[in-house]
Amino acid sequence: METTPLLDMQAITKIYDNGVVANDNASFSLRKGEIHAIAGENGAGKTTLMKVLYGLEKVDEGRVMLHGNEVNITSPHKAIEHGIGMVHQHFMLVDSLSVAENVMLGAEVTKRGFIDKSHGIQKTEAIAKTYGLYINPLAKTQTLSVGLKQRLEIIKVLARDVSIVILDEPTAVLTPQETVELFNQLKRLRNEGHSIVIITHKLKEIKTICDRVTVMRHGKTIGTYDVATITEAEISKRMIGAEVRVERVERSIQGGKPILEITNLTRHHPGEPSLHDVNLSIRPGEIIGVAGVEGNGQRTLIDILTGYASSYEGRVLINGVDIRGRSIKAVRELAVSHIPEDRMIKGSNPFGTIGENLVSTTINKPAFNRAKGWLINGRKIRQYTQRLLKSYRIKADNTDVPVRVLSGGNIQKVVCARELDSQPSLLIADQPSRGIDVGSMEFIHRQIETLASNGSAVLLVSADLREIFRLADTIYVIYNGAFVGAFNNDGSVREDTLGEYMLGIKRQAFAKEVARRDAGNAAL
Ligand SMILES: Nc1ncnc2c1ncn2[C@@H]1O[C@H](COP(=O)(O)OP(=O)(O)OP(=O)(O)O)[C@@H](O)[C@H]1O
Ligand SMILES: [Mg+2]
Structure with a gap:
């Protein structure tokens, strides 16, 4: 048994400019050749912790050890040099480019001053072969299904020759079949000696493919557990501090004309x-x-x-x-209310504030207007948005921050609050x-x-x-x-x-x- 972990994040504290303590003395360690889950409620700080590791966020305190030596990862470029790659919660692909072009984006190989396109194609094909991640290198990215886009993101990371792969909620957008496929690919990566970190809310997935799980709550790491010896109920208890009941409640359907x-x-x-x-x-x-x-x-x-x-x-x-x-x-x-599948595109205006997003579909209602609809009643709107923030447990300091700075799950909560409350x-x-x-x-x-x-x-x-x-x-x-x-x-x-x-x-x-x-x- 190896004694030094491959990666050791020690006492990480990250405070965002708006004062949110996203990571609070958090610790995380990763072994070579394991699949390690990070679980925790929305806003618990999972993405932030991994962004720190990937050089996207600067820590306020703490240190990162790689192979027992302290490293200073100040950018994704540095992270990749250290063999760390990340697949983000929201895809970061350029839709108008081909698969191969996306694979090489930012790491293009040039030949006499021109981008060598054949290199991207070869690289894509080689990765497909090694890991069973098949994809047509010439396909236009915008024509790919969500599952294939996800695969492309993974290929893109592997093309940088990394040994640690971080995936932020990779199955959130996948079908059950695509999920099974992804899991097979991840197992294959693990068998090839890669170490994988997977952020997920799905307890069943943790049980299915992960070796260990680290639970986060309110920015802190609660503990790391062997998956073989912890139940789903125990994981969720540690995540939220109480057991969750998942039962169908009997309701009676009312008569009347169909809606x-x-x-x-x-x-x-x-x-x-x-x-x-x-x-x-x-x-x-x-x-x-x-x-x-x-x-x-x-x-x-x-x-x-x-x-x-x-x-x-x-x-x-x-x-x-x-x-x-x-x-x-x-x-x-x-x-009619609509909670769309794609909260970033149809669901919200990422640049609008939480408040603006919450009232965007109801702003014309009499309750929010004065003087026959000519004046907007700011106080009413503030009260209303405060109430929604509280009852939907949207984790944000105030309603004036833009929606895009929220965690993925909190954005979804903003959309749900608006649509359900109307x-x-x-x-x-x-x-x-x-x-x-x-x-x-x-x-x-x-x-x-x-x-x-x-x-x-x-x-x-x-x-x-x-x-x-x-x-x-x-x-x-x-x-x-x-x-x-x-x-x-x-x-x-x-x-x-x-x-x-x-x-x-x-x-x-x-x-x-x-x-x-x-x-x-x-x-x-
Ligand atoms: N760029 C930012 N600026 C300010 N606050 C932020 C920023 N990004 C995240 N936060 C806040 O930091 C906290 C942790 O967010 P983070 O995205 O790490 O959570 P998460 O555990 O990944 O949640 P989710 O499961 O919803 O994706 C949240 O309260 C979030 O609103
Ligand atoms: Mg997240």
Whole structure:
């Protein structure tokens, strides 16, 4: 057994300019050839600790030891020289470049003053071979799926010949299949002698592929544990200081006219997943979960429902109003809330303050205006944003900081707070708890349940089956643009059954109009 760890971060303290103590006397050590998880609530300081290691943030106190010697890593360039590479929480690729160009970006090899493109291609192919990370070097980055973009980020890091690879929530955007693939690749990297740090909220992943886990809370490192000897419940207890309950709460669905009615919805658009003949209705108080592997038409469905995509066949009624031809804003005015999958692009304005983001969709409401809407009531807005900050446990000093300085999960909380608090008639929630820690996830789930109990209709699209099981009354499985299965979420459906439908192995015979409870559950 080696006694000196490969890497040892000792008593790291990092205070941001705004006074936030993101790392508070934190310690972290990494062995050669291990996969080491860092877990902790949103804002616990995980990303910051790794940014310190990667030379993106300067520490206020503490030191970093590599092979037993103190090193001073002042930039990513230095980190790479020391063999440390990082794949970020938000992709940092240039969409207009090819795969090979992205791989070499910032490390281009020149030949007589020109960038040697063949070098990038060769490098990409060599890495693909060594680690099983296959990708077309000539493909344009913007055409890649999320999973491939992720792979490209990893290849880019490996192309710098690093021995320590840091991944910040790498599976947050991946499908279950892509996750399995990524894990196989990470194991292969480990077997080749790499050491891997993976920041994740998913306890199951820690159990599946990690050797050790370091838990962080409020900037401090609580401890490092062998994964083999700690349970998921014990990890989460250390993360938030209390056990989390994950149970479905019984709710009764109210009668009445459906809030959302979709009939024969079909859309074929070049370059995006199609939708074939989708039928669905959601009544007040009902939560419908749509499960599926990413890229099977979920995005298209949501784009139509929220007014982003306007050409389609079939009909969508929201509270009896046909939304055809309505703009995004005009759809929202039908009391529709939308938690988008991509919180950075559709969900928030990263440069706006937290306060501005929280009221951006409600600013015109009478409560926030004076003098017949001519004056904005600043005090009301401040009170309102303070309340949301508190109840959603958004970790920020005040509402005047720009959203982009928040941690990934806290940005998601800002979006959820805004969308859930507006008391919508219809909530469209696309991966609402992606990248959110277990404690906040539970809070957001409870908010969604409360909305439904108060009579809203909820369409929940999620790649996380546990989220679907937790919330949905009925689960629809989408595959290749069509609903291929419908199940009552009464505890009788199993994850692997849904998996078979998600992968297109099984399919139910569907009547055009899916008769759910009305026609008796035998139809399901
Ligand atoms: N550039 C910055 N300027 C000021 N404060 C910041 C900055 N980046 C992060 N913070 C704050 O530091 C704290 C730790 O953030 P960090 O991103 O390290 O958390 P995290 O554990 O990675 O969270 P998440 O799981 O949500 O990604 C948070 O309170 C965050 O708001
Ligand atoms: Mg983070």
